Amino acid sequence: MYTQSMDTDPETRNPVAKVSAVGRPEEQRFQATVDAEGKIEPRDWMPEAYRKTLLRQISQHAHSEIIGMFPEGNWISRAPSLKRKAILIAKVQDEAGHGLYLYSAAETLGQSRDEMMAALHSGRAKYSSIFNYPTLTWADVGMIGWLVDGAAIMNQIPLCRCSYGPYARAMIRVCKEESFHQRQGFDIMLSLSKGTADQKAMAQESLDRWWWPVLAMFGPPDADSVHSGQSAQWKIKRVSNDELRQKFIDATVPQAELLGLRIPDEKLKWNTQTGHYDFGPIDWDDFWRVVNGEGPCNKERLAARVKAYEEGQWVRDAAMAYAVKRKARQHKEAA
Amino acid sequence: MSAKVEYVLRFGDNSLILGQRLAEWLGHAPVLEEDIASANISLDLIGQARLWLTLAGRIEGKGRDEDRLAYHREQQDFRNFTLLELPNGDYAYTVVRRFLFDAWHCLALDALSGSHDTDIAAIAAKSRKEAEYHRLHSGDWLVRLGDGTGESHARTQAALELQWRYTAEFFDSDAVDAEMAESGAGFAAASLRDEWLEEVTTVLAEATLKVPAAAKFVSHGKRGRHSEHLSRLLAEMQVLQRTHPGAKW
Numbered sequence: 081m082y083t084q085s086m087d088t089d090p091e092t093r094n095p096v097a098k099v100s101a102v103g104r105p106e107e108q109r110f111q112a113t114v115d116a117e118g119k120i121e122p123r124d125w126m127p128e129a130y131r132k133t134l135l136r137q138i139s140q141h142a143h144s145e146i147i148g149m150f151p152e153g154n155w156i157s158r159a160p161s162l163k164r165k166a167i168l169i170a171k172v173q174d175e176a177g178h179g180l181y182l183y184s185a186a187e188t189l190g191q192s193r194d195e196m197m198a199a200l201h202s203g204r205a206k207y208s209s210i211f212n213y214p215t216l217t218w219a220d221v222g223m224i225g226w227l228v229d230g231a232a233i234m235n236q237i238p239l240c241r242c243s244y245g246p247y248a249r250a251m252i253r254v255c256k257e258e259s260f261h262q263r264q265g266f267d268i269m270l271s272l273s274k275g276t277a278d279q280k281a282m283a284q285e286s287l288d289r290w291w292w293p294v295l296a297m298f299g300p301p302d303a304d305s306v307h308s309g310q311s312a313q314w315k316i317k318r319v320s321n322d323e324l325r326q327k328f329i330d331a332t333v334p335q336a337e338l339l340g341l342r343i344p345d346e347k348l349k350w351n352t353q354t355g356h357y358d359f360g361p362i363d364w365d366d367f368w369r370v371v372n373g374e375g376p377c378n379k380e381r382l383a384a385r386v387k388a389y390e391e392g393q394w395v396r397d398a399a400m401a402y403a404v405k406r407k408a409r410q411h412k413e414a415a
Numbered sequence: 416m417s418a419k420v421e422y423v424l425r426f427g428d429n430s431l432i433l434g435q436r437l438a439e440w441l442g443h444a445p446v447l448e449e450d451i452a453s454a455n456i457s458l459d460l461i462g463q464a465r466l467w468l469t470l471a472g473r474i475e476g477k478g479r480d481e482d483r484l485a486y487h488r489e490q491q492d493f494r495n496f497t498l499l500e501l502p503n504g505d506y507a508y509t510v511v512r513r514f515l516f517d518a519w520h521c522l523a524l525d526a527l528s529g530s531h532d533t534d535i536a537a538i539a540a541k542s543r544k545e546a547e548y549h550r551l552h553s554g555d556w557l558v559r560l561g562d563g564t565g566e567s568h569a570r571t572q573a574a575l576e577l578q579w580r581y582t583a584e585f586f587d588s589d590a591v592d593a594e595m596a597e598s599g600a601g602f603a604a605a606s607l608r609d610e611w612l613e614e615v616t617t618v619l620a621e622a623t624l625k626v627p628a629a630a631k632f633v634s635h636g637k638r639g640r641h642s643e644h645l646s647r648l649l650a651e652m653q654v655l656q657r658t659h660p661g662a663k664w
């Protein structure tokens with residue numbers, strides 16, 4: 081579903097080791113490929129810091145897809161029509177699929193899915209903090225599709241051109257599905273906005289809760305993102321947090337108007353000079369609180385993931401044991 | 416309610432209730448590939464339920480659509496096998512339930528594909544292809560778990576012992592079955608027993624599992640006499656439709 085700006089990882093908020101302009105030949109070749117918009121493939125030489133940065137970003141993205149299944153999965157059993165239920169199951173299934181391709185892309189950088197999952201379960205690896213907010217009503221399912229997947233698309237379209245081949249290719253596939261997610265979310269909101277007074281109120285109440293956390297999803301302001309310069313040079317991150325956030329606001333305000341919803345920002349106003357919407361200050365303290373584990377659902381989300389993993393251990397063990405037995409039997413038959 | 420409506424509802428409710436149970440695994444499965452498979456199968460089942468319920472409403476002719484039937488019936492009006500409404504339990508329990516049902520479902524849909532009622536035959540034929548994949552999936556897992564580790568074997572055997580007694584219902588004929596078999600629109604419930612037992616016994620043997628002894632208990636979910644679990648499942652499933660009467664979603 082979403083990768084949050086990687087600048088939120090405290091250990092890497094400092095600039096990564098600088099790549100010197102005149103490096104070793106393989107370094108120069110690497111940068112030349114990147115500069116020429118070529119793709120770096122798993123077998124190519126790459127700077128260690130590039131590999132690490134990507135590994136962190138892709139695995140964090142994969143974890144976000146997986147954890148992201150919980151808030152929406154929370155409403156599958158209660159989806160208000162069979163059609164909505166089917167669409168929601170298909171959507172959450174897509175998110176599991178995104179997790180799968182992203183883990184595979186990350187594996188090409190030398191870490192196994194098990195290792196990445198261990199990092200997630202131990203709390204060392206991060207995932208998008210937006211999923212640490214609860215889904216309290218059916219409107220929240222619409223809101224996640226409309227705004228969270230909408231933000232994901234903004235963020236991920238530039239990643240389709242990321243310099244690392246496996247990631248760029250995974251993102252192309254993911255982005256196609258994300259636009260379906262965004263549309264189904266908007267469609268839920270549209271039904272609510274045309275519905276009863278209770279449904280309209282449900283939609284507004286949901287927007288009031290989600291608007292600010294969604295804006296924070298794009299990551300800290302550019303001025304505070306020391307890491308972005310390096311990522312831009314490597315063509316991993318191609319558009320800055322603030323630019324993406326602005327683009328998202330500009331696209332979303334007219335949609336909210338169409339839905340008859342009020343965006344909970346007194347300062348939101350079209351600026352004819354800049355050709356963009358001005359908006360009020362984001363509560364970064366809240367953002368960092370949630371990133372650092374003090375959001376409403378951080379503990380629950382992680383606990384649910386760990387529980388599923390631990391309770392599944394005997395199943396995975398059985399599958400492994402059976403595969404070994406079967407191989408041995410086939411061997412015997414062949415002999 | 417006519418026998419045909421009752422009969423079609425049985426198929427619709429089987430798919431709906433199992434689909435609902437299976438979707439509970441999404442996000443919580445033992446391995447990511449199984450999250451995806453559970454979603455896939457659940458999605459097929461919900462899709463089948465929609466077709467059956469729509470057909471039931473049309474035959475009934477009282478203007479009830481799929482959602483009216485799914486969300487506005489009480490537990491005693493549901494016609495699914497009791498087995499399918501039981502809580503998921505562990506993965507062995509889920510796999511065993513699925514396999515016992517999937518094996519029956521394939522045979523039942525085969526029989527229905529030759530129904531004299533073309534609407535019933537068409538839905539059965541479409542669902543049959545999906546059921547085949549479901550049966551392969553649950554059968555593979557049954558063998559893996561049965562013949563995996565000591566723990567997985569014990570859990571799977573235990574799940575089988577708990578659920579076997581609910582399978583008698585698959586073959587228990589009542590007036591609705593008799594009338595549908597008579598008219599050529601359905602099949603005689605008991606007629607599938609031998610083939611089902613043979614197929615299930617073969618796979619259980621491959622899984623190194625023992626076929627449990629037949630029980631005297633017969634559940635009657637398909638006649639609307641359910642376990643304690645269905646009303647709770649429905650309370651959750653139906654909550655929005657019931658709390659916002661008349662709303663469209």
Ligand SMILES: [Fe+2]
Pocket residue numbers: 081175229232257258261
């Ligand atoms: Fe998505």
Ligand SMILES: [Fe+2]
Pocket residue numbers: 081082145174175178254258
């Ligand atoms: Fe996704």
